[in-house]
Amino acid sequence: MNMAVEHSPLSPLQQLLHSQRSQYLSMPAPSYESRVTKLKQLKQSLLQNQQEIVTALNNDYGHRSENDTVISDIMPCINNINYTLKNLKAWMKPSKRHAGLLLSPSKVTVQYQPLGVVGIIVPWNFPVMLSIGPLITAIAAGNRAMLKMSEFTPHINQVLRDLLAQVFDQNEVALVEGEADVAAQFSALPFDHILFTGSTVVGRHVMRAAAENLTPVTLELGGKSPAIIAPDMPIETAVERLIFGKCLNAGQICVAPDYVLCPEDKIAEFIQAYQARFNKMYPDFDSNPDYGNIINDRQFERLTKVIDDAKAKGATVISASTGRVTSGKRKLATQLMTNVNADMLVMQDEIFGPILPIIGYQSVDEAIGYVNQRDRPLALYILSFDGKTQNNILHHTHSGGVCINDTVFHVAADDAPFGGIGPSGMGHYHGKEGFLTFSHAKTVLNSGKINSGILVHPPYGTVIQKMLMKFFLR
Structure with a gap:
């Protein structure tokens, strides 16, 4: 007897993740040129919307120093993009590793592959630097991203939504808003990586939710410095x-x-x-x-x-x-x-x-x-x-x-x-370490026409195998 399987309808967040992942799978290795283009466009969008960012954060806080916003939110993002553009080609290049005598003449390389879709959970204190900063590195590594913004910063959230829409479509980068219930749903999504910035208490909840999907996390917490x-x-x-x-x-x-x-x-x-x-x-x-x-x-x-x-x-x-x-x-x-x-x-x-x-x-x-x-x-x-x-x-x-x-x-x-240790966080981002955080380091062993591996195939106990054992077990 055939029984129909009922599927629960996807929530809007699940639909968004599903759409981004489908698009990623259709283009799992964005070119260096496409990543650079997006980063340059993001930089221009930030510069063009500088006054809107200052005004929005001032409105969210009731008063926030314009220079505080420029120095701590906008300038770090611009510097980050400039630095990333300068170094991205070298980061993307596969690294050669030594195969060792046992595996010769095979060659070993490590290729840096995008993870897929990254979830970035953003706090209210520096909502530009702590959303755009990780996003820069995620895009540089070839990923798509969903940003969960704080409900306490509605004005800057709207500016960032408009700013990002000038560069990315929803299947590349999406901005999500909502209170604690939305944040809980967001952290429970099966992302390929989650980066959370916030309190140690909430960080524990995020890690617990991510564990259900075996989603790796980078936690940027805090503590008493x-x-x-x-x-x-x-x-x-x-x-x-x-x-x-x-x-x-x-x-x-x-x-x-x-x-x-x-x-x-x-x-x-x-x-x-x-x-x-x-x-x-x-x-x-x-x-x-x-x-x-x-x-x-x-x-x-x-x-x-x-x-x-x-x-x-x-x-x-x-x-x-x-x-x-x-x-x-x-x-x-x-x-x-x-x-x-x-x-x-x-x-x-x-x-x-x-x-x-x-x-x-x-x-x-x-x-x-x-x-x-x-x-x-x-x-x-x-x-x-x-x-x-x-x-x-x-x-x-x-x-x-x-x-x-x-x-x-x-x-x-x-x-x-940049990163914490123990209750102040785990993992790193910024710079090359950020690129590695949002990449999968995939080891590739490449064997040619000469196959040395056959020397260790059964039947065991051949003269050559005994000589190999004697040579390598010393």
Whole structure:
């Protein structure tokens, strides 16, 4: 008896993935020329829509510094495209490997093949850099992509939708919007790879959903990135080097310094120097256009709760500016905290905002021990001009990346991988490592007319086989 098999109708997301995968299978190896053309068109579209991007992000935040947007969202994408165009031909070239005497005269190469369709899950803090950045590398590797944007950035989402439509059709690159339910459906799709940028908590959900399909994931998470000020470092210089990384986008950055480890006898000096530098960078703070808002009421209330919790449990809170917040606005200067402890919310999860705990130490080894007793961070910042101190901290700590005498700018290094470790992430992208992440490294063994493999065929025990065993098992 024949029984009809009923198939559940595909959801819109499943239909989109199915369509992209079908198109990929019809053209599984885009040429170098076609990839370059798309990247150049994407670059022009970004440049032509620069003002629209600035305006949209300003609308999403209530206020966001134009220069913050240009420096941290637009410029990295342009630099990324330029760097990729310069290096793509070399990345795509198959690499020759040694077959070894056992497999001679066969030849071995590794070919870099597109994975297929990549899912990119984008957070709200840098929605251009963290969507277009991975997309650049995915396109360079020959893939198609679906982008899940944050529901908290509707204005920039629309600009990016229009911008991408100028270059790609839906079967090449598609932008998806929606709240948590859509994000859950998206991460459960059987992509060929998922790249997620966001919190460690949500990252666990994404990895769990991807595991159902055995989909490989790259997780760019966060965590509590420490800045260690060594005893040799002048405090004013230390503040000058780290303050930009804490104030950019009002500290809403996964690699922002999350807390400072400072020599105990220099904490008061650090606070004074930070306040002086902050007010020099952002005079008339309440009306200063160079400092952005907290993105929405939900995030502002979360940060307020963290501050109130710390105060209630004995922390001292000192604003870097004259006030904590301007009435009616979500504008929050750096809130410096001392006397913090592990029971406070501020020391339990990534802060992701303009709050900076300062923890005193008596020796560099004590500071190293403090870092190592906690989850491995996405970034670690060493503020010291002493080579031995630098190497001591480098060799005795683990982190996704390191800046010495600077903060956050290591993310802008196009020719180096970016990624976390443990709870701060897994896998890498940026540069060549990003191309490899979005490619399948396929080993190809090519044997010609001479077939040395026949020498090991049964029946076993021939004189030649005995000689081979004796030669190679030594």
